[in-house]
Amino acid sequence: MLSRTIATARTLPRSINLISKRTYVEAVENALKLQFSLPHETLYSGVKVNQVNLPAQSGKMGILANHVPTIEQLSPGVVEILEENSNTAKKYFISGGFATVQPNSVLSITAAEAFPLESFSPEHIRTLLTEAKGKLADSDAVVAAEAAITVEVLEQLEAATK
Amino acid sequence: MLARSVLSQSARCAASQARGYATLKEVELRLKSIKNIEKITKTMKIVASTRLSKAQKAKAAAKMIDVADATFYDVAKTKDVPEPLENPKHLTIAITSDKGLCGSIHSQLAKAVKRNLESHPDTDVVAIGDKIKMQLLRSYPDNIKLAFNGIGKDAPTFYESSLITAKILQELNAKQYSKITIFFNDPISSLSFVPSTKPIYNSETIQTSPGYNIFEIDPEGKLPTDLFEYSLTSQVLSAMAQGYAAEISARRTAMDNASKNAGDMINRYSILYNRTRQAVITNELVDIITGASSLD
Numbered sequence: 486m487l488s489r490t491i492a493t494a495r496t497l498p499r500s501i502n503l504i505s506k507r508t509y510v511e512a513v514e515n516a517l518k519l520q521f522s523l524p525h526e527t528l529y530s531g532v533k534v535n536q537v538n539l540p541a542q543s544g545k546m547g548i549l550a551n552h553v554p555t556i557e558q559l560s561p562g563v564v565e566i567l568e569e570n571s572n573t574a575k576k577y578f579i580s581g582g583f584a585t586v587q588p589n590s591v592l593s594i595t596a597a598e599a600f601p602l603e604s605f606s607p608e609h610i611r612t613l614l615t616e617a618k619g620k621l622a623d624s625d626a627v628v629a630a631e632a633a634i635t636v637e638v639l640e641q642l643e644a645a646t647k
Numbered sequence: 648m649l650a651r652s653v654l655s656q657s658a659r660c661a662a663s664q665a666r667g668y669a670t671l672k673e674v675e676l677r678l679k680s681i682k683n684i685e686k687i688t689k690t691m692k693i694v695a696s697t698r699l700s701k702a703q704k705a706k707a708a709a710k711m712i713d714v715a716d717a718t719f720y721d722v723a724k725t726k727d728v729p730e731p732l733e734n735p736k737h738l739t740i741a742i743t744s745d746k747g748l749c750g751s752i753h754s755q756l757a758k759a760v761k762r763n764l765e766s767h768p769d770t771d772v773v774a775i776g777d778k779i780k781m782q783l784l785r786s787y788p789d790n791i792k793l794a795f796n797g798i799g800k801d802a803p804t805f806y807e808s809s810l811i812t813a814k815i816l817q818e819l820n821a822k823q824y825s826k827i828t829i830f831f832n833d834p835i836s837s838l839s840f841v842p843s844t845k846p847i848y849n850s851e852t853i854q855t856s857p858g859y860n861i862f863e864i865d866p867e868g869k870l871p872t873d874l875f876e877y878s879l880t881s882q883v884l885s886a887m888a889q890g891y892a893a894e895i896s897a898r899r900t901a902m903d904n905a906s907k908n909a910g911d912m913i914n915r916y917s918i919l920y921n922r923t924r925q926a927v928i929t930n931e932l933v934d935i936i937t938g939a940s941s942l943d
Contacts, residue, residue: 522711524805524884530711543865555863556719558873583877585719588861593715595881597805 517550519566520593521577528577528599529566537592538565538574539584540641550590557584561638563602563645564594576602578642607646614639671923678916685909691748692902699837699895705802706834706892709885713845716878724858725848730825737767738824740815740883741783742831742890743776744799749898752832752840757782759842760830764790771824773815775887792819802891808884816876822849827879831886834893838900847882850875 519537521529537548540562559582565574582596617639620632720726741760743753757779764770764787772787774780774794783791795811815821826846833843850871853859864870 520711520715522708522715524709524712524808524881525705526708527711542868553863554722554861556870556874558868558870583715583874585715586862587718588722591718593718595712595715595877597809 515550516569516590517548517552518591520591521564521566521599522593522595523599524597531591532568534566534568536565536567537594538563539594540564540579541584548584548586548592552586552590552592554588555586558582559584559594559596561641564596564599576645578602578605578645580638602645605642605646607643610639610643610646614643671920671927674916674920674923678913678920681909681912681916685906685913688902688905688909692899692906695895695899695902699892699899702802702888702892702895703837705888709881709888712881713885716882719862720848720856722858722861723853723856725852725856726846727857728848728852728855735825736823737770738773738819738821738827739763739770740773740827740829740886741775741779742798742829742883742886743774743779744891744894745777745796746799746894747778748901749894750901752894752897753778754782756830756832756842759844761786763828763830763844771819773819775811775883798887799891799894803884803887805880805884808887809880812876812880812883815879821879822851822875824849825852829882829886831890832893832897833889834896837896840893840897845882845886847879848875 516533517535517537518531519529519534520531521527535549539546539548539557540560541557542560543557545562546557559579561579561581564577564579566577567574577599578601579594579596580598582594584595585593587593614636617632617635620628621636623629623632739760741756743756747753753776760772760779760783764772768790770790771792772783772790774783774791776798777794777796780791780794780796793815795814798807821827827849828844828846830842830844832840834840848856853871853875
């Protein structure tokens with residue numbers, strides 16, 4: 486009996502502390518901060534955004550503020566960024582990479598390449614795709630593997646630009 | 648008697664000329680070659696200055712990738728993972744370039760690597776760039792396991808670094824190393840640099856990090872392995888980009904100093920050249936006047 490009261494007494498201040506901390510955090514940063522960097526360029530650096538949709542390998546996912554910390558490997562696909570004070574989503578096609586959600590609502594995306602979706606030409610994708618498909622059955626294993634990767638990326642790209 | 652004294656005097660004069668003063672022709676040749684050197688160093692300085700802004704942009708972009716990786720390792724407390732006790736294997740990736748003429752930048756990095764090799768003699772080394780390879784081959788030829796060249800002609804790209812890391816992963820089985828360290832030159836300002844190191848953690852270390860459970864990660868996937876390979880590639884790239892920026896700014900400073908020194912030498916030699924020419928003219932005049940007066 487006595488020990489239990491001591492235990493509750495001990496947990497009480499801690500939970501108060503936790504609550505106060507959480508409200509403080511929420512009051513200060515209720516937005517998701519996006520850090521989107523390529524090896525040769527930084528696209529977003531600590532910009533506050535509403536939501537980011539990612540092409541994770543485990544399936545497509547949307548990230549909002551206060552997401553559980555996680556690391557996701559990204560497949561080739563479209564990253565959608567819903568910026569603050571803007572109704573349309575910005576779309577980037579990435580070639581794959583990693584996304585890390587840090588405990589303080591910071592989302593870091595690193596990708597090898599990323600381009601705005603508008604900058605791709607559908608006709609060019611189609612010609613490249615037929616070319617790559619022709620190489621799929623190549624006798625050279627390296628060429629065939631490269632073609633398989635190219636086809637995977639281009640099929641995603643084709644679906645995204647439609 | 649007179650003839651003898653004149654002869655000995657002229658002999659002394661010729662000897663002193665050979666000892667103290669160069670002939671006019673020699674001074675002229677020297678002056679010309681220094682002027683050419685100054686032209687070359689000035690051009691190299693201009694080339695380095697124009698490349699500097701591009702190199703610094705590449706450095707800034709590549710550094711942002713580092714930040715994302717570093718925060719993950721910070722939160723996961725990967726640094727606190729103890730090293731396995733039985734034969735821990737270390738790998739050092741030392742990054743320089745092929746080109747010299749940029750001050751002490753490459754030898755300082757080589758010194759840092761050598762200091763590390765002194766305390767851990769069985770460390771394997773991957774030498775990126777010919778400069779570090781040459782310096783390490785002298786004292787630690789057996790430690791170099793892989794060497795790459797053709798680095799540093801332009802700002803490094805992701806393609807380059809992925810080729811390098813693919814080779815490292817394939818040839819050296821990078822997972823066997825409990826500790827991987829990259830040695831590179833960190834440009835702390837546009838004028839100075841410092842040889843620095845950064846660690847890379849292999850997949851096993853990432854998985855055993857004390858803070859790994861903070862993150863929600865699919866236990867079935869091969870994320871730690873992929874993350875290790877990806878972060879190795881991006882860390883090598885960012886180290887290369889920083890090393891490149893440091894090298895370019897060091898080259899600019901070195902070439903600036905060389906041009907200044909050449910300018911000083913040109914000043915000194917032009918004065919000497921003019922004096923010598925004047926002396927030659929005076930000598931000839933003296934000869935003519937003496938000849939003319941002896942005819943009277």
